[in-house]
Amino acid sequence: MKSIIITLLIGVLIFFIFDKSKYIGEKPIIVTQTDTVYYTDTIVKTKRGKDIPFEIYRILTDTFTDTITIVKDYNTVKVYSDTITQDSSKFYITDTISQNKIQSRLFKAEIGYKTITKNNYIYQQEKNAIYLGFLGDLRRFDNKVGIGVGLGYNMPKKGLILFNATTNQYSLGFYKKF
Numbered sequence: 001m002k003s004i005i006i007t008l009l010i011g012v013l014i015f016f017i018f019d020k021s022k023y024i025g026e027k028p029i030i031v032t033q034t035d036t037v038y039y040t041d042t043i044v045k046t047k048r049g050k051d052i053p054f055e056i057y058r059i060l061t062d063t064f065t066d067t068i069t070i071v072k073d074y075n076t077v078k079v080y081s082d083t084i085t086q087d088s089s090k091f092y093i094t095d096t097i098s099q100n101k102i103q104s105r106l107f108k109a110e111i112g113y114k115t116i117t118k119n120n121y122i123y124q125q126e127k128n129a130i131y132l133g134f135l136g137d138l139r140r141f142d143n144k145v146g147i148g149v150g151l152g153y154n155m156p157k158k159g160l161i162l163f164n165a166t167t168n169q170y171s172l173g174f175y176k177k178f
Contacts, residue, residue, distance in 0.1 A: 005165065008172060012163060029123040036116050038088070043109040074099055088112030126156035137166050144168055 081094040094106040131152035138145050148166030155161070160175040 004170065008163065008170065012161070012172075015161075029125065031121045031123065033119045033121065034116065035119075036114055038112065038114045041111045041113065043107075043111070045107045047105045047107075048103075077103070088114070128156065129154040135164060135166065137168055139168050 075098065077096060077098040079094060079096050081092065084091040084093075089112050090110045092106070092108040092110075094108075096103045096105075131150075131154065133150045133152070134147070135150050136145065136147050146166035146168030148164060148168075150162060150164040152163075153161045159177065162171070162173040162175070164171045164173075
C-alpha cells in the first residue's frame with residue numbers, strides 16, 4: 001500500500017519537474033477605458049431698452065423720401081438676430097429696435113461641455129495554485145465510510161490535477177477547462 005502511494009507521488013513530482021510551464025513573472029494586463037459625456041447648459045438673459053445705453057442711428061442715403069415714409073420707418077419695430085458658434089457652444093443675440101433705440105435685447109447661450117473619464121483596470125494573470133482539502137467517501141459494495149485528504153494543483157490554461165487518499169482508496173485525476 002505504501003509503495004503505491006510513493007509511486008504515485010514520485011510520478012506526480014516527475015510530471016511537475018518536466019512540465020514546460022514556468023513562472024516568468026509576466027506583467028499584469030492593463031485595460032484602459034475612456035468615456036466621454038457631452039451635456040449642454042442654457043443661459044437666457046433679457047434686457048429692456050432703458051437698460052441698454054446704445055442708440056441706433058440710420059443714415060439716409062441719396063434717395064429722397066417723403067415724411068410719411070420716414071415716420072413709418074421710425075416707428076416700425078425691427079428684429080435683428082446674430083448667432084456666434086464657438087466649438088460646441090452657441091450664442092444667440094436678438095435685438096428689437098424701434099424709434100432709433102434698442103427696445104429689448106435677448107441673450108441666449110447654449111454652452112456645451114464634455115467630460116472625459118479615463119479608467120485603468122489592472123488584471124493579474126492567473127498563477128499556479130496548490131489546494132489541500134479533506135474529503136469523505138462511501139464504498140457502495142461494502143458500505144464502508146472513509147475519510148482522507150486531497151491535494152490539487154491548478155495550472156491555468158492547462159488543467160487541474162487532483163490526488164486523493166482516503167482510508168478506503170486512492171485516486172488520481174486530471175480535469176481540463178472547456
